Amino acid sequence: MKISMFHLMPYRDLPADFEQRYNSVWVDPPYWELADSNKVGQYYNWTLDELIHAANNGIDGICVNEHHQNAYGFMPNPDLMGSILARATNGTDVAIVQMGSTLPTSNPPIRVAEEYSMIDCISGGRMVAGMPLGTSQDVNLCYGISPIEQRERYYEAHDLIIKAWTAKEIFPWNGKYFKLPMVNIWPRPIQKPHPPIWIPGSGSLSTWDFSARNDHCYCFLSYWGNNFGKRVMDGWWDFVAKGNHDPNPYRAGFLQLVAVSETDASAEKDYYQHIRYFYDKCLHIQPEYFPVAGNQDYKSLVNSVTKLNPQMFDLMGKIPTWKYKDFIDNQFVIAGSPKTVTQQLMEAVKKLRVGNLMVLLHIGSMPHELTMKNVELFCKEVLPNFRDVWDGEWENKWWPEKLRGARGTNAIANGGNGKSGGKSRPAHA
């Protein structure tokens, strides 16, 4: 099993009454009222430090993502972060998981192909290529792409990127959304035919279909934990079976919020205020923004309105009344002592059948020192218990080939990758 640390890079210091005074954490929170760029600089550096700390302590991969105009996470170009992380971890065998450049807004999409190639080259062939559809907020509002066109643009961008990585000819691209006269990108990735591709989704059938058809890893990214997540993942596995694909657990990725402390009691003391911050402030979004009308195709719209929304609104209505125990009982967050976390996470991973797990170890307003503690406790006390899960039964085809052994055992970490050219050196803490 492979576990990666996910980081959103939020603004850690929104005012206490943020959700009362402001309309939304995403799209329209006014930067000039809420944010201090000096603090922001500190946050970016802490984020990098926290991810590198996890890498130094044995995590299999480190993950960043892309959002815009969003106080709960703002790495508008995740590849800037990914390239720093690639350099900082040179000579080690940690994966750089880009989750990732939003396809429909990257114009032209070969920019993503080029940037991902750069990261793969700099890292010596250690990147995972996430290909997000992008949220309605980011794509339709922040970047002005027509809601109804978003998915088609995404499919076209995906096809163009893969062709740019693999074609043995210089080709014109006469697409509906993108037209290029002579595609011949420099560089291309080290990994052949290309880095493994992960598709983040939030439960739509068309994303399942797309992921299965293209043999990509489907990653369910939600902040609602594994109880809710099971319903979606069951659907994914049904879909996989119907399409006659093998039930390889590495075909599935999942994001879980995790907070580790010395004891269950101290976990509440350490983390509850930050969990509260996350669910009250970070997820305070104007409903008309997600998704914008037209973003869902007609079938999905009908399904949402008649089946999914009633459940979702019901749940969302309860969250403001929740106490710490409710977040834990509903498995929105797995928190507690290393033993508790190990037990609950193991159950979750088996019940969802996830081979490529991502853990969100920085939550909301968590300060730097507390995050480093969470990272260390997780990596040292929880992570080792997961080494052998799924091992021997299945191959992780959706992980860089050079990194498929356990951390520390891969040749690239022992100076065994002559091609990278990077000096073997310890990553900076």
Place this chain on the structure above:
Amino acid sequence: MATEKSISVWGDRVHPKVKISGTGSPVVYLHGGYGPTDTELVEELAKHHTVYAPEHPGLSAGDEDAIKALDDFWDLVLYYYDLFDKLGLKSPAVVGHSFGAMVAAEVAATDPTRVSKLVLINALGLWRDAYPVANYVITAQTKLPELLFRDPHHPALKRIVLNPEDQQGFIRITWSLGCTSKFYWPIPDKGLKKRLHRITAPTLILWGKEDKVVAPIYAEDFRKAIHDAKVEMIASGAHMMTLEDPGKVAAAVTKFLK
């Protein structure tokens, strides 16, 4: 007597329902972003004209995927000429509201011979930085009534505001907004100002004095740009005055079309 006709347009790729009512000279009515909600206005107009009220592509039940057949305003304008041909209309009067008025103006500008008279009601299509057009697609439901209506408790708001308990309405409104805004997203300025000079049809620019979506100043912008145009303001008319004041709007339109 109103009839509903389903026709095949655009190389058999779009099948809009067209409501046809009344007798008299032909008037095509193009609805706005919320879909064919202006039933009372159409009824009033049908007292003096044969009114053809087509549903925007993708809005007709069972034909939702038809929205994929049209990519931009160029396609949409030519689609309307196809639609006019299918209905046997050479040069009807065209009345449009809001997004429908933006379409009507483009149809009248591209081939001026296809529109004999033009009425633009609270029209989208132009842009002034100092008077940005409100994006009703993403306006909070709690703010929509005051944005769109004079009376924030008007019963017709049921056709506009999303209500999770009216699931069919929720779906219909969301889909209408998605299919219409496709053609101008994110800002309803697709270059119409370069083409308005081509309109030859005598034009009535009908504007609500209390329109909070597209400010009344735009009425004058349209008038200046169109060769044979006049403005009529409806005092206390809000953006959705087609729903709120159908009698007043119909009276102004039918007087102009005489």
